[in-house]
Amino acid sequence: MGEIDSINEEEIIMLQAQAQISKYMFAFVDSMAIKCAVELRIADTIHSYNGQKITLSQIATNIHSSSSPHMDYLFRLMRLLVRRKIFTASTSQDGDTLYGLTPISRWLLHDSELSVAPMFLLQTNPIIMSPWHWFSNCIKEGGIAFKKAHGCEIFEMASKDDELNNNFNNGMNSMTKCIMREVIKVYKDGFNSITSLVDVGGGIGAAMFEIVKAYPHIKGINFDLPHVVLRAQKFEGVDHVEGDMFEVIPHADAVFLKWVLHDWGDEDCVKILKNCRKAIPIKTGKVIIVDAVLKLEGEGLFDDVGFIMDLVMIVHTSGGKERTEDKWNKLLKEAGFPRYNIIEISAWPSIIVAYPQ
Template identity: 40%
Template sequence: MALSKKQHTSTDQQAVLDAQLLLWHHTMGYVKSMALKAALDLSIPDAVHQHGGSATLPQIVTKVTLHPSKIPCLRRLMRVLTLTGVFSVHAGGDDEPVYGLTPASRLLVGSGMNVTPFLTLMLGTVFVSSLFDLGEWFRHELPDPSPFKFAHGRHIWDLADHDASFGKLFDDGMVADSSFIMDVVVKECGDVFQGISSLVDVAGGLGGATQTIAKAFPHVECSVLDLPHVVANAPTDTDVKYIAGDMFESIPSANSVFLKVYAHIIVKSCSC
């Protein structure tokens, strides 16, 4: 059945409103990221955790460093974080909201599968600011294709080597990410390591991933290849061997090569 002119107009208006809503979601999406960053900076997940996994706003305030004048603003921040699923909320006594940990915020507390250092790295000024001039980066023909280097004048690893504070932030973030994902890999994909006698983790940093493999599969001789300044800070109380070198020049001989890029895990058997 054909639509009337009024129905067509209504449909067109709805399409325009939907388009505007889509653009607003993209434009304001950073608010969710920055709200999460604020929660990490203020240690709000830890505050809720210390109260047994659920806490009112006054209880949270007792555990975080906050100026009294900002308490009403904290309530607004918690509203964003509950709407985005970082925390849960339900009415408590005297209608005071009670905030609880969700599966997401449980990954931000404790000493186990805690991804806070990695999120702190990715939400930090250095990484976020490297995307501010992305449009300008597209206008230039550069010998190096990295927006990060365009913004900061150095590659990520070079900056980590020259800036001690960023270097620690980077190392802590990579270790946290490796520890989290490797716990899952070992449990769910452990059979891929069966039959392997030696493994070299290429660009493995401080060896967070490799140490997990070594503990779970002691029959595998594990080593890490990374740049000299990274290896210089490697732990010494481990059976993992650290080798200084450049992956683009040579890779040590091993029964298998391990490559990790954030959450993407590749284990490739080879005859090196």
């Protein structure tokens, strides 16, 4: 019998707790290991062999470097990522270890239409990560962690730092493609009924492009700050318009808000929503919001992500938060939207359709 059999139940519970807290203590190592694999394009290398599993040497050969890759380090990286089920490992007839993709690593392919690789690089960017070290300070005395770390807010820094701006836009663009696939599939009847749509805070236009591509009868307006629109790609059927959503929003049959309101506190959200109300017809207009609806006891596939993102909002925004349905109800009524409908999709946000009448 092993040593663990000789200890009592309370000691077993404490040992299990110690093991669990140790995993949390070093959880950042998993993120950094995956980031390393993304930067080295390991998933892309394996994918380039047309479904075949490949050796460590084949992976190393495809790593662009001024010198030979450190094979022991690479082996140890892959060993952990196999354990985390990011990659598979099997033994060939020759005794070589062969590595393959899993459903998880397929989300890390750079050139895939649906990829979270750019968002992974954004969230693990040192500029984005350093504000987390100010989190406890924010709880003690308030304030914005990002500003405490960098002396300005995230959107201000992005407007001045081209590399961060590109990193931010590319990350949001990659997640937008993933989410919009679900939004368009579930809300198809809702898009059929409108002829013009303005995407407020639409970034470089990824969401509007997906909507107009699926519904070419819609005249799309991608609306964002000047430094963001400057990077937007030209899409047929989409006009890029620069401006400030706190001042005025272009007129359309409907307004689309994806991951915008969670960046702001209640007072700012009311201002944005009131401007949305002015931009749409009172009788037939609507605002289509794509944001999380927190379920306090939720055990769905993506429910945890909403609570994680809620803390991201504390660290990276000035008052941003994820909201329960009760909070959404209060916010929408205060902004002049007495009626709304929540539509769940297979992703961490939901669709909230708000009506001015």
